[in-house]
Amino acid sequence: MPKWLLAVNRSAGRRSCDPSEIRDLIVGLGIDCDLEAPESASAMTTMLVEAAYAGVSHFALAGGDGTMNLAANALLTLDLDTRWTVAILPIGTGCDLLRTFGLPQDVEGAARHLLTNETYKIDVAVLQGDWGMRYFVNVAQAGVGAAAAETAPRISRRLGAARYPLAFAGRLPGFPKANIRLTTERRTIESEALAVIFANAQFFAGGWNVAPKATLVDGVLDIQIINARKTHVAALVPKLIKGTHLRDKAVRRISAAEFTLETDPMWPVEADGDLVGNTSVSGRVVPAAIDLKI
Numbered sequence: 001m002p003k004w005l006l007a008v009n010r011s012a013g014r015r016s017c018d019p020s021e022i023r024d025l026i027v028g029l030g031i032d033c034d035l036e037a038p039e040s041a042s043a044m045t046t047m048l049v050e051a052a053y054a055g056v057s058h059f060a061l062a063g064g065d066g067t068m069n070l071a072a073n074a075l076l077t078l079d080l081d082t083r084w085t086v087a088i089l090p091i092g093t094g095c096d097l098l099r100t101f102g103l104p105q106d107v108e109g110a111a112r113h114l115l116t117n118e119t120y121k122i123d124v125a126v127l128q129g130d131w132g133m134r135y136f137v138n139v140a141q142a143g144v145g146a147a148a149a150e151t152a153p154r155i156s157r158r159l160g161a162a163r164y165p166l167a168f169a170g171r172l173p174g175f176p177k178a179n180i181r182l183t184t185e186r187r188t189i190e191s192e193a194l195a196v197i198f199a200n201a202q203f204f205a206g207g208w209n210v211a212p213k214a215t216l217v218d219g220v221l222d223i224q225i226i227n228a229r230k231t232h233v234a235a236l237v238p239k240l241i242k243g244t245h246l247r248d249k250a251v252r253r254i255s256a257a258e259f260t261l262e263t264d265p266m267w268p269v270e271a272d273g274d275l276v277g278n279t280s281v282s283g284r285v286v287p288a289a290i291d292l293k294i
Contacts, residue, residue, distance in 0.1 A: 001032065002058045004087070004114060005051050007071070008037040009044060009063030017091050022062050022107060031114050033060065041070060048074040057082050060114060060293075062089040062107065065096055065138050065204075069272035072124055072135045076289060087114055087293035096203035097138050100216065101294050113293055122216040124289035125200050129269065131277030137290075139204040139211070140271040142261055142279055143178070143195030143226070147171040149270035161206025165237075172233060178263040182225065184256035191252070194233075195226040196261055198283060202243075204273075209243030213253075219287045220255040227252070258284035 006026060008019040019037035026033050036051070038044040044067075048059065052075055059075075061067045068088055075084050088098055089107045101120065104110045127134045141149070151167035159166070180196060182189045199211030199222040214222035228236050228250035239245035246253055260282040267279045 001115070002085070004031060004033040004058045004060040005056045006033045006035045006060045006062065006089075007044065007048065007067075008035070009041075009061070009067040009070075009091070010037055010039060011041065017062070019062070022089065022091075025108055026060070026111050026114070029111055029115060031111070044070060045074045049078065052078055052080060052082065052084075058085045058087075060087045060089055060111075062091050064088075064090060065272050066274060068097055068137050069135070069274065072137050072290065076124065076135050076286070083291060085119055085291040085293060096205070096207065097201055097292075099203040099207065100201040100214075101292075103294060118294050119291040120217065120294050121288035122290055122292045123200060123219060124286045125198065125221055125283055126286060127269065127271055127276065127281055127283045129277045129279070129281045134271050134276045135286075136198075136200065136271035137216075138199075138201045138272050140198040140269065140283070141195060142198075142263065142267045142269045142281060143193065144168070144172055144175040145195045145197065146268040146270035146275065147175055149273050150268055150275040152273075164205040168237075172230060176265055178265055178267055180225070180264075181262045182223070183260045184223075184254065185258055186256065187254070189225065189252070189254075191225055191227055193225050193227045193263075194230070197224040197226065198222075198259070199224070200285075208241045210240055212243035212246070216292075217288070218255075219285055220257050221259070221283070221285060223254050223256055223259065225252040226250060258282070 023035040038047050089110045148168035152163040155163040180193045199214045202211050202214050211222040263279040269281050
């Protein structure tokens with residue numbers, strides 16, 4: 001059984017956690033681990049990079065989707081011939097990546113999976129724009145959904161997964177539709193739209209089944225162009241939550257391994273819940289980039 005580096009994100013979740021309690025739980029299950037609990041996201045990145053250069057290959061991340069994103073961006077940029085194995089112990093406000101695999105949404109349940117040998121070689125995607133490069137594991141967006149992701153962190157953490165719907169409702173009325181040009185390896189689509197979603201996995205926003213046909217092992221992204229009237233959005237959102245929206249005439253779905261998106265006017269872009277910049281943006285899939293512990 002491998003030794004794990006338990007990396008606790010102190011800022012994840014609705015309230016602060018006690019890293020020693022998580023360590024004691026894992027050790028009590030008979031799992032060998034070292035504990036690190038950096039005080040900030042930048043310190044977490046530095047710690048992961050230093051651990052990787054020191055030879056660590058198995059990381060148990062106590063956090064959520066944002067913590068997984070942070071780890072992917074720390075590890076996949078390194079020039080090391082190492083195969084990274086990553087587990088998620090959910091203490092964040094949203095652990096949507098685990099939902100795609102049906103994994104437990106509690107720390108103890110997820111920690112018990114560290115006792116098994118199963119892993120999944122998952123794809124990761126990378127975005128590029130004038131703002132630089134950013135990996136994402138779960139879902140990225142451009143448009144009104146990204147604007148909501150920009151606003152959500154300003155809402156109290158105590159509201160948990162409710163922060164994103166509240167932010168979405170607040171940004172929708174004043175958000176501009178755009179004329180978009182989406183180019184993939186197979187086609188070019190020009191359309192008016194309110195949002196474009198790039199899904200590697202199925203869920204986002206605390207359980208919205210935004211991409212029910214997505215899988216992290218097929219080498220492509222599930223891309224959806226949402227061209228709904230704002231008066232129709234209230235009826236569309238429940239479908240997005242349940243995963244029944246793909247039959248709606250306001251939704252166009254394609255699959256692609258790479259893309260470029262241009263919009264007029266310029267739109268915000270988010271990756272795994274974090275605002276990264278504005279359009280134009282290009283992206284591609286990095287197949288089987290990480291071993292996810294399942």
